[in-house]
Amino acid sequence: MKQNFTVRQGALDGVEAFLTVAQHRSFRRAAAELGVTASAISQAIRVLEARIGAALFIRTTRSVGLTEAGERFLSRAKPAFEELVAASEVARGLGQRPAGLLRLSVPRAVVPVLLEPLIASFCQAYPEVEVEIDATEKLIDIAAEGFDAGIRLGQFVAADMVAVALTPPLHLVVVGSPDYFATRGRPQHPDDLRQHACLRWRRSGGALAPWSFNENGEAIEIAVSGPFIANDFPTMLGAAVEGVGLAQLPGPIAREALRAKKLLQVLEPFAPVVPGVFLYYPDRRQIMPKLRAFIDHVKSRSAAKGTE
Structure with a gap:
């Protein structure tokens, strides 16, 4: 039987505050590191404890310690939060520079005629991008199949796609x-x-x-x-x-x-x-730097050929 998994709204609220307090054993130093007030940190911890249903810290006028519930929460929450931060950094990196896996769906005939010289020069220009070519004649839904872009004859490109000409008619x-x-x-x-x-x-x-x-x-x-x-x-x-x-x-x-x-x-x-051969992709607002770099590379190569 299929199970439904959901994350409650706000489930991660206060986790960073908790981890910072646990690291420093101090609400004041945690607040300084996060750039907020100590009262804001205290409020975030109170909300987190109320949501969890257990006290996480033992507070005295001289020190801050972890309860048993706090220790167990820390042991699970810290590596998970670090993974989230790392995942965010990876995603941010892919959104800021040409890097990662660029997947293209293309007809087999296009590979030797058009793509081989383009791919060779592109890989040299952008060493952080890996290019994967899926040579198929099938007209697939590139978004649903996880492709960044496709290449097809113009008459086979759907009207809702953004298309870039690779050849003249x-x-x-x-x-x-x-x-x-x-x-x-x-x-x-x-x-x-x-x-x-x-x-x-x-x-x-x-x-x-x-x-x-x-x-x-x-x-x-x-x-x-x-x-x-x-x-x-x-x-x-x-x-x-x-x-x-x-x-x-x-x-x-x-x-x-x-x-x-x-x-x-x-x-x-x-x-x-x-119509000639076109590179096409779903939405210009969703272009990652790796695809933008490939599009610009295609256009520059086409412009260079036009001046030869």
Whole structure:
């Protein structure tokens, strides 16, 4: 059976006063250390004793001692309070400088194309930040899953997220291997794809994505068919290189294979432009310094590339 655990309001009130008095065995010296009056310390202790239901100190005109209840309370409260203080210091440190674990959810295809150079330079610039990359195609709730930010194509970023562009808009390109075209020919129009083997992409929600095109300024979609389905672009890229069929991919994913002539592009006049890749996070008011540092690093790198 599930139990409900609660901390009463004000349960920690007076604990610091108690520990300081117990350390100095003096209300006056405790008050001086905490920067309050001795009467304020006495009142805090009285309230704490009333809440606990036991006297914690033995007071005389010459000295202050601990009762048995006070000794037992001290033995448990002191290490617990020290842990709270230490936890506060750790949290304060993370809130004041770039440090700690930065968790990012990203598609697998983005890692070699975009993130590897960024991460290398970022880790050198901010040695106190540890970067964890979770490479997944799933569109997850980054806040619920404990991620600081995510990276996705712009069309998959929710409207309530703060988004930072990592790339300019991208073309979706249709590519195939030279061997494929040698046996199947080249499509001249998107309608020709119905006679071709097309590699399909299954979205994280389970649906098969249609292929998108632009014809005379009008967006069109075509439901293609073929022998192979994948849920990430690198797998589709590899299958296209092996001649399994045609693939529609973001331009940067196919760039190296096109340069190496492992793939050839077709249907260039119909290639649609889609939003680029974005870094996104829930709320600019909740940004920790580690994420702010990463965002600034991304922007500075993008600005440097723009001037090259």
